[in-house]
Amino acid sequence: MAKNTLTLAFDGYEILQGKLKELGGDVRTATEKALKQSAEIIESNVSAAIIPHNQTHETEQSIIQNHEVEWTDTTAEVKVGFDIKNGGLPSIFLMYGTQLHGQPCIAPDEKLYDAVYGKQTKKQIKKLQKQVFDKAIEEAMGE
Structure with a gap:
């Protein structure tokens, strides 16, 4: 997980963002809400998937729980998964596995990988984000 x-x-x-702006809704608040809720989904998934690897609990403690949205001009993002600098480095080896002399030493943990990058996770996040914007538009319309 590079970044x-x-x-x-x-x-x-873009269409929903335009509608929300047109209606005088707060795009920034809707964006932050969608990202924070999306990050909570990943946090929950990762917390469940790391359980089999809890020997020292260091990697579990490195799961990012502070879902602060960071803005760079008009781009918003939130950190998810593991904090690599603070005990999360083993998560990389767990997700991708390791090899010794070309032979698998630790098999990749697909459940842990899928908790962050899997199709179901992405699908769930897309659905949630769209729902947040749909609700913001409804509220802006006064419904």
């Missing part, structure tokens, strides 16, 4: 961050990633984002 373990999450951004808005659902089809039609």
Whole structure:
């Protein structure tokens, strides 16, 4: 996980963002809410998937729980997964496995990998993000 961050990633984002702006809704608040809730999904998934590897609990303690949204101009992102600098380095070896002399030494943990990058996780996040924007539009319309 080179830059373990999450951004808005659902089809039609630009259209919904435009509608929300047009209605006078707060795009920034909707964006932050969608990203924070998305990060909570990953945190929950990762917390469940790391359980079989809890010998020292250091890697578990490195799961990112502070879902502060960072803005760079008009781009928002939130950190997810493991804090590599603070005990999360083993997560890389667990997710991708290791080899010794070309032979697998530790098999990759697909559940842990999928907790962050899996199709189901991405699908769940896209659905949630769209729901957050749909709700923000409804609220802006006064419904």
